[in-house]
Amino acid sequence: MRICIIGGGLTGLAAAHMLAGEHEIHLFEKMPYLGGCLSSYNVNGYWIERYYHHCFSGDNHLFALMRELGIHESLEWRTGTTGYYSGGTVYPLNTPAEIIRYPELSLLGKARLGLLTLTAKKTDLAALDDIPAERYIIDHLGDNVYTSFFEPLLKSKFGDRRKEVSAAWLFSRIAIRSDRGVSGERLGYLNGGFQRLIDSLEKSIEKNGGIIGKGTPVTSLTRTGEKWAVNHTTYDAVLSTIPPQVLQKAGGPAIPPIPYQGAACVTLAIDRDVTHGIYWLNMKDRAPYGAVVSHTNFIPRERYGEHIIYLASYFSGNLPANADRVMIDDFCTRFSVAPAEIRWHRVAVDPFAGPVYTTGYKSLIPSYEQQGLYMAGMFSRTNYPERSMEGSVRAGREAAACISGGNIHG
Numbered sequence: 180m181r182i183c184i185i186g187g188g189l190t191g192l193a194a195a196h197m198l199a200g201e202h203e204i205h206l207f208e209k210m211p212y213l214g215g216c217l218s219s220y221n222v223n224g225y226w227i228e229r230y231y232h233h234c235f236s237g238d239n240h241l242f243a244l245m246r247e248l249g250i251h252e253s254l255e256w257r258t259g260t261t262g263y264y265s266g267g268t269v270y271p272l273n274t275p276a277e278i279i280r281y282p283e284l285s286l287l288g289k290a291r292l293g294l295l296t297l298t299a300k301k302t303d304l305a306a307l308d309d310i311p312a313e314r315y316i317i318d319h320l321g322d323n324v325y326t327s328f329f330e331p332l333l334k335s336k337f338g339d340r341r342k343e344v345s346a347a348w349l350f351s352r353i354a355i356r357s358d359r360g361v362s363g364e365r366l367g368y369l370n371g372g373f374q375r376l377i378d379s380l381e382k383s384i385e386k387n388g389g390i391i392g393k394g395t396p397v398t399s400l401t402r403t404g405e406k407w408a409v410n411h412t413t414y415d416a417v418l419s420t421i422p423p424q425v426l427q428k429a430g431g432p433a434i435p436p437i438p439y440q441g442a443a444c445v446t447l448a449i450d451r452d453v454t455h456g457i458y459w460l461n462m463k464d465r466a467p468y469g470a471v472v473s474h475t476n477f478i479p480r481e482r483y484g485e486h487i488i489y490l491a492s493y494f495s496g497n498l499p500a501n502a503d504r505v506m507i508d509d510f511c512t513r514f515s516v517a518p519a520e521i522r523w524h525r526v527a528v529d530p531f532a533g534p535v536y537t538t539g540y541k542s543l544i545p546s547y548e549q550q551g552l553y554m555a556g557m558f559s560r561t562n563y564p565e566r567s568m569e570g571s572v573r574a575g576r577e578a579a580a581c582i583s584g585g586n587i588h589g
């Protein structure tokens with residue numbers, strides 16, 4: 180079959196990798212580089228992700244793909260530490276002693292939080308899809324646990340839309356993030372960066388005869404009989420991995436829109452650590468970013484020769500003007516960094532950086548086949564109720580199986 184794949188992110192590449200060789204693959208990516216949300220910058224001779232990334236111990240489809248590509252040996256496991264920034268102070272929150280010392284949470288709040296963490300994995304998520312996370316936490320654990328612990332976390336992931344997020348998202352997040360040791364969370368990273376995964380996929384697809392068009396946006400979709408034409412060329416099958424509402428604008432099927440949010444992420448390098456050795460610092464204080472992610476408190480700084488820090492923020496609608504300047508200025512003031520200390524910085528903005536898992540989201544998830552066209556990506560059921568590399572690899576592989584005549588819930 181002649182198959183068109185729209186989008187060169189992880190979903191599109193995983194699908195193309197599976198289908199190439201047996202089928203004629205044409206993949207179109209609008210950007211001049213591959214990887215989408217998992218793409219990287221090349222700075223000073225090393226690769227660093229545009230958006231902070233790590234993987235989790237249960238990411239079995241991702242690991243299987245890495246094994247197929249022969250890069251699994253480069254997967255390394257490290258400790259990712261967490262902290263909260265509150266009242267101008269950095270509080271590490273990893274060991275039981277640090278949690279007991281955290282002054283923002285009452286003793287009762289800490290006990291309730293501990294209990295919730297222990298039971299999260301056994302909770303029925305479907306029953307929580309219609310309940311707002313905020314209401315659930317306030318009703319079951321109290322105001323103090325919400326404002327001192329969960330609100331900063333929700334803010335770091337959903338910005339101003341945090342009140343719409345369902346308890347199903349919150350519980351799934353607690354469940355996947357409970358692989359903890361005594362000093363922090365066990366998280367994975369590919370030595371050399373996740374760019375190695377993207378490069379290996381590109382090589383494998385091309386080796387098997389697939390054609391990858393970078394800098395080639397899909398702007399037109401039309402249906403003729405049973406088949407779809409992409410940019411005026413007709414294919415036997417089309418798999419789109421871009422947001423359904425974006426596809427619809429080009430002529431794709433009309434389905435209910437998925438609630439999406441944008442991400443704006445500043446990556447910068449300085450000479451020193453400013454988050455007290457913490458990898459992921461949630462901002463409880465009001466700031467123009469929800470988290471400060473110090474990549475080099477997770478992966479050794481020696482690999483890069485400098486400290487790499489992300490300022491992470493999410494937005495809905497339009498990104499405020501000069502958002503990057505506002506973020507950098509705030510970071511410099513708050514963490515006592517002189518602007519001249521910043522060796523370089525880059526800004527990544529993606530208006531469709533991930534779904535907002537609002538209450539009732541589950542009913543919006545589209546099946547892989549819609550009016551004779553295949554759709555898979557961050558909006559697929561494998562990415563519910565949290566989008567991830569694992570969910571996108573699975574979505575790509577399951578949609579590819581549907582196209583090849585497999586029987587995975589078309």
Ligand SMILES: Cc1cc2nc3c(=O)[nH]c(=O)nc-3n(C[C@H](O)[C@H](O)[C@H](O)COP(=O)(O)OP(=O)(O)OC[C@H]3O[C@@H](n4cnc5c(N)ncnc54)[C@H](O)[C@@H]3O)c2cc1C
Binds near residue numbers: 191
């Ligand atoms: C800030 C951030 C942090 C993250 N951190 C983690 C993490 O730590 N761990 C984890 O597991 N996951 C993480 N993720 C999620 C993970 O990156 C995604 O689930 C995955 O990369 C999504 O891949 P995708 O192919 O489904 O979508 P995308 O990466 O969005 O790919 C879609 C592709 O389609 C292209 N495209 C769009 N329109 C067109 C068009 N008209 N024509 C052609 N091409 C088009 C886009 O340019 C893009 O390359 C993070 C995501 C973000 C945004």
